[in-house]
Amino acid sequence: MPWEQKISRRQCTMEAVRHRQTPYIPHNIDLVDDYKELVRKELHISPELVEEYMGNHIQKCELFDGKYVSPGIYRDEYGVIWDRTGLDTDVGIIQNTVLPEPDLSGFYFPPIDEEKIRKKCETALSDGKDRFKFAKLGAMLFERAWSLTGFENFLMYLVAEEAFAEALIEGIAERNAKILDIALEYDFDGVYFGDDYGQQLGLLMSPAVWRRLIKPRLGKLFEKIKARGKYIALHSCGNISAILPDLCEIGLDIYQTVQPEIYDLSRLKQEYGKDLVFYGTISVQSDLPFKKPDEIKEIIRRTEEIMGKDGGFIAAPTHRVRADTPLENFVAMVEAFHEGG
Numbered sequence: 001m002p003w004e005q006k007i008s009r010r011q012c013t014m015e016a017v018r019h020r021q022t023p024y025i026p027h028n029i030d031l032v033d034d035y036k037e038l039v040r041k042e043l044h045i046s047p048e049l050v051e052e053y054m055g056n057h058i059q060k061c062e063l064f065d066g067k068y069v070s071p072g073i074y075r076d077e078y079g080v081i082w083d084r085t086g087l088d089t090d091v092g093i094i095q096n097t098v099l100p101e102p103d104l105s106g107f108y109f110p111p112i113d114e115e116k117i118r119k120k121c122e123t124a125l126s127d128g129k130d131r132f133k134f135a136k137l138g139a140m141l142f143e144r145a146w147s148l149t150g151f152e153n154f155l156m157y158l159v160a161e162e163a164f165a166e167a168l169i170e171g172i173a174e175r176n177a178k179i180l181d182i183a184l185e186y187d188f189d190g191v192y193f194g195d196d197y198g199q200q201l202g203l204l205m206s207p208a209v210w211r212r213l214i215k216p217r218l219g220k221l222f223e224k225i226k227a228r229g230k231y232i233a234l235h236s237c238g239n240i241s242a243i244l245p246d247l248c249e250i251g252l253d254i255y256q257t258v259q260p261e262i263y264d265l266s267r268l269k270q271e272y273g274k275d276l277v278f279y280g281t282i283s284v285q286s287d288l289p290f291k292k293p294d295e296i297k298e299i300i301r302r303t304e305e306i307m308g309k310d311g312g313f314i315a316a317p318t319h320r321v322r323a324d325t326p327l328e329n330f331v332a333m334v335e336a337f338h339e340g341g
Contacts, residue, residue: 009057013132013314014189017231017253017277020311025304026132027315027337028058028279032090035323042327054334058314059131060192061124063117063179064138077110080147090320098148102157102164109175114182121186134233135183137176138194140221141214142204144172158209166213173217180224190231190253193221198238200262207242215243219250226251233279237319238262248275256280257318260287265306278307279314282333288317289324293332300336308340315340 007015013026031039031050040050066076072085074092082092099107124133139147145168146154157165183191195214197203203210225232233254234247239262247255258268258280265281281303282288287296300315307313315337321330 009055009130010132010189013057016311016314017132017190018311019274019277022308022311025308025313025315025337025340026057027340028056029054029317029334029337030320032320032322034089035321035325038323039327039330055338057132058134059124059129060134060136061120061183061188062136062138063120063183065113065116076147078144078148079110090322094147094150097150097153099168100149102149102153102161104164104167104171109171112175112178112182117179117182121183121188125186125188132189134190134192135180135186135188136192136194137179138235140176140193140195141169141172141217142197143195145169155204158205158213169213169217173221177221177224180221184224184228184230188230190233191225192233192235192256193218194235196235196237197243198236198240200238200259202239203242204238210243211246215246215250222251244272244276248272253277254279254314256316259283259285259318260303261285265303269307269309269312273310273312277312277314280316280318281307281313282315282317284317284319284321284325288321288329288333289326291329293328296329296332297336300333300340304340 007023009026012022012024015022016026036047036050040047043053045053064077066074069075069081072083072089074082074084076082079096079098081095083095084090084092086093121135145165148168149157154165180191197205197210197214222232231253232251233256234252235256237257237259240247241263244255254277256279258265258278260281260283268278282300287299291299304313304315307315317333
């Protein structure tokens with residue numbers, strides 16, 4: 001494997017994040033749980049060896065809390081119930097509405113379990129794995145808000161109940177800042193946020209609304225991270241080209257997903273390659289489920305050639321690999337990543 005011969009996985013990823021040419025392209029693959037089990041069974045390897053087989057270069061320590069209350073039914077720390085028993089075994093389908101009305105009176109943000117967060121951080125950083133390590137806060141602001149009210153409701157509140165929408169996002173941001181302060185006491189390489197702002201044709205809200213409600217709060221969180229000398233990654237699905245300059249302005253280092261259905265990769269690299277590291281680009285929508293193994297390898301080769309120039313690239317599927325991906329395509333992807341460089 002290239003990382004066994006030339007440079008450690010963490011070092012290679014760090015060099016890529018610093019926009020330096022690397023001896024090979026760092027990569028990372030995330031799988032939904034049921035697909036991970038399929039890979040384990042079909043390749044006859046133990047659960048702990050699946051990630052080693054993939055050769056992952058990144059590790060994320062999720063700081064938000066929750067638990068399965070029954071098989072496939074997940075309850076997060078805000079009390080939102082996610083059904084992962086159907087087609088969506090990744091995030092799931094929301095089964096309840098925590099905030100049925102645009103009213104925060106009587107609503108309490110959940111307490112922070114500092115001891116549990118510290119234990120997660122200590123475990124992640126003491127496992128001896130050679131990885132670029134992120135503290136992760138998924139469903140940061142917008143996603144957390146709509147998960148409490150319902151998606152359509154919150155989009156309407158952005159226009160019709162602006163004071164409520166802003167108060168809710170502010171409360172979420174304040175709680176997240178406290179969690180972030182704990183994580184920043186530990187020696188992570190960076191912080192990884194998740195907050196989907198886009199769909200395939202553009203933003204889910206107007207740029208003006210995003211700049212008023214999201215940008216200043218995201219910027220304050222970014223400032224905390226930059227003050228500690230850490231890198232910032234943001235996962236956001238969809239076409240967020242309208243706010244990429246804003247994200248660069250407030251200090252984003254790494255943009256994750258980078259769906260090739262949406263972006264011209266050559267143009268994206270040319271316009272933002274000096275400011276942003278691109279993490280993703282291998283489509284779970286159009287390519288991994290449908291192409292032939294040789295085509296998958298060629299897509300990865302071409303993509304690495306475009307995006308890997310002068311560093312600034314982490315090859316990865318755009319999202320977690322799901323059960324609609326043929327095993328032979330998954331294997332082809334792993335082989336292509338191992339060969340890349």
